[in-house]
Amino acid sequence: MSRTTDTAPAPAPAPAPANLVGSAVPRREDPRLLTGRGRFVDDIQLPRMLHAQFVRASVASGQLTSLDLSAVREVPGVVAAFTADDLDLRVITAGLHRPPEEYVPTGMPVLARDRVRFVGEPIAIVIAEDPYAAEDGIEAAKAVYDVLPPVLNEDAALAPGAPLVHEEAPGNTLLDVSLFATEGIDRILADAPCTVRVESRTGRQNALPLETRGALAQWDAREEQLVVHTCTQIPHQVRTVMADCMGLDERAVRVVVPDMGGGFGIKCVVGREEIAVGAAALRLGRPVKWIEDRKDALTASFLAREQHCSLRAAFDADGHILALDGDVVCDMGAYSCYPFTVGIEPLMASSEMPGVYRVPAYRVRGRAITTNKAPTAPYRGVSRPQYVMAVERIFERAARELGLDPVEIRRRNVITEFPYTGVNNITYDPGSYLESLDLCEKSLRDEGWYARQAEAAEQGRHLGIGYSCFSERTGYGTAAFAQRKMKVVPGFDLAEVRMDTTGALTVTTGTISHGQSHETTMAQIAADELGLELHKVKLHQGDTERIAYGWGTFASRSIAIGGSAVRRAAGKLGERLRALTAGLLNVPYEDTVLDRGRVRLRDDPERGLTHVELAEVAYLRADLLPAGTEPGLTATASFDTLSDGTFSNATHGVVVELHEGTGQVEILRYICVEDCGVAINPTVVEGQCRGGIAQGIAGALYEQITYDAQGDPECTGFMEYRTPTAAEIPDITIHHLETPSLITETGAKGAGEGGTIGAPAAVLNAVNDALRPTGVELENTPIRPEQIQLALEQTAHEHKESAPA
Template sequence: MADPRLIGRSVARREDPRLLSGRGRFVDDIQLPGMLHAQFVRSTVAHGLITSIDLSAVREVPGVVAAYTAEDLPLGDITALLGRPPHEFVPTAMPVLARDRVRYVGEPLAVVVARDAYAAEDGLAAARVGYETLAPLTSEEQALAPGAVLVHDEAAHNTLVDVSLFATDGIDGIFDDAPCVVQVSTRTGRQNALPLETRGAVAHWDDREEQLVLQTCTQVPHQVRTVASRSLGLDEHKVRVIVPDMGGGFGLKCAVGREEIAAAAAALRLGRPVKWIEDRKDALSASFLAREQHYEVRAAFDEQGTILGLDADVVCDMGAYSCYPFTAGIEPLMAAAEMPGVYKVPAYRVRGRAVTTNKAPTAPYRGVSRPQYVMVVERLFERAARELDLDPVEIRRRNVITDFPYTGVNGITYDPGSYLEALDLCERSVRDEGWYERQAAAAAEGRHIGIGYSCFSERTGYGSTAFAQRKMAVVPGFDISEVRMDTSGAVTVTTGTMSHGQSHETTMAQIVADELGLDIAKVRIHQGDTERITYGWGTFASRSITVGGSAVRLAAAKLGDKLCRIAAAHWDITPEETELDRARVRRKDDHSAVLGYEQLADIAYLRAHLLPKDVEPGLTATATFDVFNDGTFSNAAHGVVVELHEGTGQVEILRYICVEDVGVAINPQVVEGQCRGGIAQGIAGALFEQVTYDGQGEPSATSFMDYKVPTAQEIPDVTIHHLSTPCAFTETGAKGAGEGGTIGAPAAVLNAVNDGLRATGIELDHTPITPGTVHSALRGNPENVS
């Protein structure tokens, strides 16, 4: 008999028929009677005092209904907090509309509301804003220079976060005595998360419910509700946030934006629905950005290649403001806490800083600092391998964690994983395909082929305990699920997670269908509605299946228990003498005695007088799940083969192999899709994407003519091998799978490029790796290599 279980099977995505046939419903598809359209007057200078905002001509533009400044819409600021002392963290209030000062090009100053989107754009052109310009800070060095102008008066030295989480006693002596000390100085480019669907919102007041209804594409609907209610001065029950279908988020949409709050305020003022859709220019230049980081790191090794210590200084350029709820601490705290990664590092010292500059603020982006620090650590191992004349894979073997559970020097306990097994399989796959022989043959022909690896873990399933260690004032972690069966025996499941492409309608339904023995078609998943979901933290940090899926399974199990109790009372036996079986309850001692779910639902709803006295009418169960340890760790090894073309400096990826372990894969095809998408974004950061600024703080990439996004032509086929080390404390054995591809790709690509440059004696440490840089390196011009 075939295994009826759905977990572990590549069930066809239930979302696809709707989305592929154009029946999806995204924010921009929403049309309400009398709806108006909003756009924002944005700052044209990076740093300055606002001397005047004249909207009189705007209000005369045909089709414009209203135009508001911060004075017209008295809204509370958005302020993210950490529970850290002032010398470690400085909070900065982010006004919904700038009042006295602008801090980056694109900062919203006023909202223009019109009868259609075209009139709103015409209205923007009529706005007149006066500034007293101040010197813009466009780099970390400028921000930290003595006497630099301050982006925020309260943030001395333009530093928002400055923490030293770890400093092993005697670490200086370890480095002084070490036979081998290597150092890496690296910078990573500023990036845009670039979801296919830009940000947007539709807001209106519902007179019957006496509620502001805000439909928006966010990963964190409950957090948007909290900020909106506080900023607008409404009780939280008077704000309902609904998320329709969403075309990607990648972390960008788990920060609460200013524009959705301003659109809601305009809707309240006008008594009419207001829609705002971010255009691509604003999305590229004025939306939340990510990634710009600078690492100065050194590592000490003994003669055999065993790591003795790690010493790091991390500076993250977080732009003009802290994002809500994560604060500017999200990137330096992530890097500082988790940098040792998969390696047995016995001594560790780290300083992590977040600086503020006159750039669009930073939000989480897939991986959050892990692509950067993994790249740094992997470069250190490559460099040490050359210094000690060791094979670069062998030196990793000697240092990866193999005994579990393992508590690292960073105080984090790692649950069982397959770090060494993944690395071995990855290298064996590359060798078995003959790439080392091809590399040697290419070298004889004067071609440059490089092979690179990365080995890493991804901490997932962050619970309240893990987030509390960051001392966030808002502590995410738990999830709540409700499973409700109707009289037909079908179930509706609520989850506090928020799908933006992760296939929750499929994977969550697989979990429930397995637990209750239901046909998956009988399971409906509901998320993204603060009125119907008790509370939820949304989707980020690969938490959906680990935390949300665990809550869903527990709720389904509770409902199953109730079904068994009803059936047991009908048969006058104990619930322990019954079991669930294919949408029915049967007696364990007589499998011919069964009650279908429809029969049991009939009793629960329509003939409640037959229920036992200790069982309430209805078929509803609620469960919560939290993680009270350090979370669970997925792991992977990536192997990359590249060819460097002398004439153009182009980096061509010839082969990409990934060996990953995400515990139990609920739906392997979905997991592979997550991995391939993540790898594509990691390659983008390694080779293509970057937002730079001129001396006046003007962003360089405001269209796809300038922001270099890779296409299918540049992204190779990816071979994925699966290992499985089930998690012991999630309800399904699953570990997170959302960010791993992105985390490992930059390190593997950079190492492969450097392997291809071996004969030149030049090494690269910064990303993105441009063709010009590779061209200069191949010609042996280190002075032109940045």
């Protein structure tokens, strides 16, 4: 059987459109990835390479009284086994600049030493000649615990006298912040014609990237560097923390990210395992590889989403919201993730909950509690799927109380004048909130779904229609992250462009692609700016040696921040090319323009110099350079948003049918109307939307990590952790609106998370609409078939009882 190799010739480039930005050019990554020529961490094989796995805690809470690895070291093929004392690494501590009554920092040891806080916590690392021997080795470890009662949920954590997960955190509360409290809000709530309440809970989830976490570390004696290949969204932060934990100079650590099979947020925090793998490789002087298995990914990796949102809202008689009062409790598990801390979910919810609506009075309390479960990290959408669901339930409930159409009450409250500064002190840039709502409703009406719903009711079937409206804050810059009072403040990004002697361009950026098509979209931006053919541009990213610093990819920042830095850098290089042309041709700089691989005169298109001719002078014939011109063709630039960022927005509309006998929810129709500003590549944007919606549907109907009374995870594989397949995800229609960002260089806003944010609310609202005749209203996700079946059976029984004999 033949196999395509890495040296296979690339397909001939297709003719480029006149403007690459905004064009649905084919993804440049696909030929490599679809033919098996991608290179992921587990594809890398090195001479004398060893394999690692971790001995993990078998109890949710306890004192580790002894850990005997002597039998481990006797297992055939095992080379070494290390405890926390053996490696002696500093703890990982994420911090906020907040007073002790608001925030309690907690260190996360790379390997637990005395106390274990969740089942699956790593307590030792076993190194062997092959993965099977490593697995045999961890089974030979003998750990003895003084078992303590675990704290497994919000009620247990906050109960008076509850056991403490961390002794330094009284009441098991790591963060307790009230960001906003409008004066007089209690009076507004008391006097309002209509007051409604919602209690909403969301299940704990796993982000489920196709590629689990992994790392391969080796010591490079020539460079005096520990080189770590790992699948992370934040290579520079991994470098910083790894150097700190080991007491190394930061230049002595190099982090390289090869192809990555998804991340969705759980890889945008620093993991303990990659640090331990690096320390083991440094100690042994041999390459060490660790690949996380799916069981560990489901039980011991970073999790997300478990949130309890209590809302109360006041409306006037016409359906205008008067006040919103919220209490958000986030179960963040056993530790605070680096660099975002446990504040990532409650602070996000607190600061952005008003969303697309004009809320005149607002009060909110946000808390992060700690429990004996795997720690929480960001997951696509970060708190917004949860609080958007609660807010959208508020509007549904108010509409019912006031006898209004659920779309109309939203229409009366969405922001329509921009820029708009909300009660949360955030300024929203222009968006299409009302337009997306109107188009979504019109699409469902034009397709006849409202008529079909009425027909279904006559036939005894249960169809429901639901909506959700939301904004997605993207392009968080330094100023936005600083508002959270983080000790490590992300924001800016850097880019470098370099043209070689053939006129080809290399772009280096601090962002990371784990499925977002950066090799295509970043190239589109740079090629457009310089007047290049797309195939002449190559992107490099994910290597801490190639760029001074970068914050990686999360929070829909790559195109908004990283793409803006790329455009600026390309613009600077374009200026250099024009200046060099002007000097060589002895013409004014203003008379030159970039034009498809050359620089020509504005008024004389036949006269000019190609990029190859210019590069030859810049690199090979420096004697011809005009006076004062430096050799080479490189440029660097940074970009940061010093404002509140830029806001994408969307409306999702869903039609569901509930099936009697099984309680199953079938999604019959899904429409998304999205506005992410200028879509660099519409096909890529649609892919982001569809993938995000699939994950949102998963959270609404299927996925939840659960635990037994001892804190043992009950979802150790896909038999227990229910995930949707292609059969459960409907066809999705996406309509694009375009309100260019006034903040970014390209007019683009982020597009990575919106699908996930809107889906749970829209699905839940559609299910409740279908359940309306039963009088049952669901508030929590995931929605269970037995809940629906019970409601339908109860209604059927009541109808039977009331029917005439």
